[in-house]
Amino acid sequence: MDPETSPAGPDREHPEDAGLLGLVFLTRVIEPGDETGGRWVRERGAAEVVRRLREGARALPGVSAKRWAGLCARAAVADPRRDLAVARAAGVRFVAPGTAEWPGQLDDLGDARPLGLWVRGGPSLRMWALRSVAVVGARACTEYGAHMATTLAAGLAERGWVVVSGGAYGVDGAAHRGALGAGGATAAVLACGVDRPYPPGHTGLINRIAEQGLVVGELPPGDHPTPSRFILRNRVIAALTRGTVVVEAAYRSGSLVTARAAQRLGRHTMGVPGPATSALSAGVHELLRGDAVLVGDAAEVVELVGDMGELSPERRGPVLPTDLLESRTRHVLAALPARGTVTATEAARRAQTTGDDAIARLYELRALGYVERHGDGWKLTRQAMISVRGGRGPC
Known part of the structure; x- marks a missing residue:
């Protein structure tokens, strides 16, 4: 029947x-x-x-x-019956707990678990949620926040991760666009019926998400958002994903609710730092002073939430030519002043080595173009000034 x-x-x-x-x-x-x-x-x-x-x-x-x-x-x-008929006409299905498409991690919410989810879009919600990360933050974000959300989401999408956010203005919208722009997967969790996109200014974006990804919500077709529903929606974002990244957030930002829900559920919580003087980064910095982990790009996010071996590359500054010198030779080079000359004896004393060792290393450095000999004195060449001082002259 x-x-x-x-x-x-x-x-x-x-x-x-x-x-x-x-x-x-x-x-x-x-x-x-x-x-x-x-x-x-x-x-x-x-x-x-x-x-x-x-x-x-x-x-x-x-x-x-x-x-x-x-x-x-x-x-x-x-x-x-009417709700199901309206949903079917809008291309929306109802996913009940315990069914094949239900993401089991939502059960971690206990009695606050959704009674069911309304889903718009073709992919399997359960399969997408298995490898997903939430990217959330301020609605009134700065250009920096929008840039970081976009690049983070694009990087995650390129690595095969689903980017989950709330479809709102600011960081949410930037995250969705970043994932879509990279040809990746994204899901929007709404605080209203999934057949009526909110905010209205994101109607085009949410429709595009529904075509290429998933739009998800707890409320039946046609239902409207309220302030409390936005707050409660955030627990679903936290529970659905492996971790939550907060890009920009003031002290009272709703995105901090998502992060704290993720912490309570045992999910990874991450924050992208901003200027210490920015009120829009104050909430993120407060998270980072606690249990949240600082991240700066998608590779660092994946290292935390991904499988064993998904490591971010080692971070190092540029390699200078002098880095290739043997350590004692570098000590002799460092013994020469920025201006003027020193004798081999003085260089040896400053480098804490013998005179014969200092002379041998000074001739080695001359062959490499780092020092010049002027009578009994030795001085740095212009090449050495650039290599050793970074072109900035005396430190």
């Missing part, structure tokens, strides 16, 4: 259909992240919770009479 067309209630369908309709019904009635509602479903099952809400007579434990009345009022107008 088709659960979208049957006249019976969700509790009178085929058990599988009834279970699906019950969860769809509850996404319309219970707010995302409601641990009380999640506990009801865990302890009593979705069908029993639906029945009690429809009857509305006796409240389930853990809520006041006023709140129970509000839930029952929502239940009275909830129509799961």
